[in-house]
Amino acid sequence: MTTPLPDIRPRRTRATPAWRRLVAQTRLHARELVLPMFVREGVSEPVPISSMPGVVQHTTDSFKRALHDAADAGIGGVMLFGVPAHKDATGSGADDPDGILNVATRIAAAEVGGDLVVQTDLCLDEFTDHGHCGVLDGAGRVDNDASLERYRAMALAQASAGSALLGLSGMMDGQVRAVRDVLDAHGHHDTAILGYAAKYASALYGPFREAVQSSLEGDRRTYQLDPANAREGEREAAIDVAEGADVVMVKPASLYLDVLSRVAAASPVPVWAYQVSGEYSMIEAAAANGWIDRERAVLESLVSIRRAGADGILTYWAVEAAHLLQDGAGA
Known part of the structure; x- marks a missing residue:
């Protein structure tokens, strides 16, 4: 007796690379990627980051070269982080016009501001000697409203240095409204705000x-x-939108794809996701041990974030992924 053949054959449209490209439901483009970059004060050579193979703390000279590499790759933007030589309790280097982040911002705006969206991390953790994202009160707790005053000062410094998009990553209540108000009051109406809305206390x-x-x-x-x-992440995103965020963020990405999907379904503004350092390092470590195909894993991880609803992705693979996509590796 002959077994009846299946009436429906979905495999037809998987048969060749050309078919798979034609019917792909999620597409990844270089222009949707943002490269996080670290610029360190007081070093003469780039400093490798041991836990993030291939990523460095840049000098101002190597930073310039990397900016042009990013622009040539066709990615969408860069997110800048400063690594200062000096830290103190209030993170005074964060709003110093000659502080490393503001110096780097001026460089980026001058070198590639017409080709990339120059973005800056607006948070105190890199600049404080206690490492928290805000200033501390007398009991050693993070003081929300005092921290907002520091964020206002940082916002003006970063906007004046040429940042097109301020990445508010400190997770203080009211941070988007505080920054939007001070920017507008000082004429920086065109400086956009990225609210790190659903930023989780992740390992x-x-x-x-x-x-x-x-x-x-x-x-x-x-x-x-x-x-x-998960619902708290949705709520935070809604609050940031109401306070004036131009873009909202879910961070990390891979372990929070459900949150990303929910935020993307509800948000009237673009939703981005940050593929954070641990996500990067896990794939790099597994690939270094020969356990996974590195390039396939990199692109698959990025496609999964796009599939969940991200309009843009901050990733340390931004430039490499752009080249892989140009070479057809995503086919």
Whole structure:
């Protein structure tokens, strides 16, 4: 007796690379990628970050070269982080016009401001000797409203240096409204705000703390979100939109694709995701051990974030992924 053949054959449209390209439901483009970059004060050569193979703390000279490489690759933007030589309790270097982040911002705006969206991290953690994202009160707790005053000063410094998009990553209540108000009051109406709305207290930030030489002791669970809470992430995103954010962020990406999908479904503004240092380092480590195909894993991880709803992705593979896409590796 002959077994009846299936009536429906979905495999037809998977048969060749040309078919698979034609019917792909999620497409990844270089212009949707943003490269996070670290610029370190007081070094004469780029400093490799041991926990993030292939990523360095740039000198101002190597930074210029990397900016042009990023622009030539056709990615969408760069997100800048400063690594200062000196830290103090209030993070005074963060709003110093001659501080490393503001110097780097002026360089980026001058070198590639017409080709890339120059973005800056607006947070105190790289600049404080205690490593928290805000200033501390007398009891050693993060003082939300005092931190907003520092964010206002940082916003003016970064906008004046030429940042097109301020990345508010500190997770203080009211941060978007505070920054929007001070920008508008000083004529920076065209400077956009990226609200790190759903930023979770994740274990995946470990390598980043080496990258910025973080001084943190303890944790940030009183201001970053509990990994157990998805609806809270949606709520935070809605608050940031209401306060004037031009873009909202979900961070990390890979372990929070459900949150990303929910935020993307509800948001009237673009939604981005940050593929954080731990996500990067896990794939690099597995590939170095021969356990996975590195290039396939890189592109698959990025496609999964786009598939979940991200309009843009911050990733340390931005330039490499752009070249892979140009070479057809995503086919």
